[in-house]
Amino acid sequence: xxxxxxxxxxxxxxxxxxxxxxxxxxxxxxxxxxxxxxxxxxxxxxxxxxxxxxxxxxxxxxxxxxxxxxxxxxxxxxxxxxxxxxxxxxxxxxxxxxxxxxxxxxxxxxxxxxxxxxxxxxxxxxxxxxxxxxxxxxxxxxxxxxxxx
Numbered sequence: 477x478x479x480x481x482x483x484x485x486x487x488x489x490x491x492x493x494x495x496x497x498x499x500x501x502x503x504x505x506x507x508x509x510x511x512x513x514x515x516x517x518x519x520x521x522x523x524x525x526x527x528x529x530x531x532x533x534x535x536x537x538x539x540x541x542x543x544x545x546x547x548x549x550x551x552x553x554x555x556x557x558x559x560x561x562x563x564x565x566x567x568x569x570x571x572x573x574x575x576x577x578x579x580x581x582x583x584x585x586x587x588x589x590x591x592x593x594x595x596x597x598x599x600x601x602x603x604x605x606x607x608x609x610x611x612x613x614x615x616x617x618x619x620x621x622x623x624x625x
Contacts, residue, residue: 477517477581478557480506483530483615487550489599490606497597502547504609507585508557509578510571510622517621518581522588525549530615538615542594549589552599552607553582575602 481503488498505525531540531547542549555578559567573581579601590596599605618625 477510477513477521477585477621478508479521479525479619480554480557481525481528481530481617481619482506482609483612484550485610485612487607487609489550489552489597490608491600491603496600497550499548499550499595499597501545501612502542502595503549504607505549505551506554506557507551507582508554509573509581510558511573511577513573513577513581513621515581515584518584518588520621521619522585522592524619526589526592526594528617528619530617543592548595548597550597550599551582551586551589552605553578553601 484502484504486498486500487504489496503525526543527541529541530538531545533539555569555572556567558572559569560571561567582601586596586598
């Protein structure tokens, strides 16, 4: 699994003209699922997301987690994170999981993060979504459960 984490002041998702989710201070997390992912990848990513220390403490150091600040998470499925552009100019999505597996693991990730006491909102799986956010920093972190980066 891969995640693009953006520290935000606020974020929201609109589907077919209707706002379906919004958060205040916290993370917008775009999540991609690969064909090889399992519940172990979900557990790894959930722990990393919840404990990632990218909020400033009173000294101005990135030392606080989303849990520490009572922040929220907007979790959005995004298969294009597995787009491979190394050959040619059109991305290949061969490594992305089929929708059934991707949805199952995406929802498992949302539940695993909620189980840590974090307020989690989600986008709509397989829907065209318009995402708005106010970046805080900006601070953007990439995570990969296979630790390729």
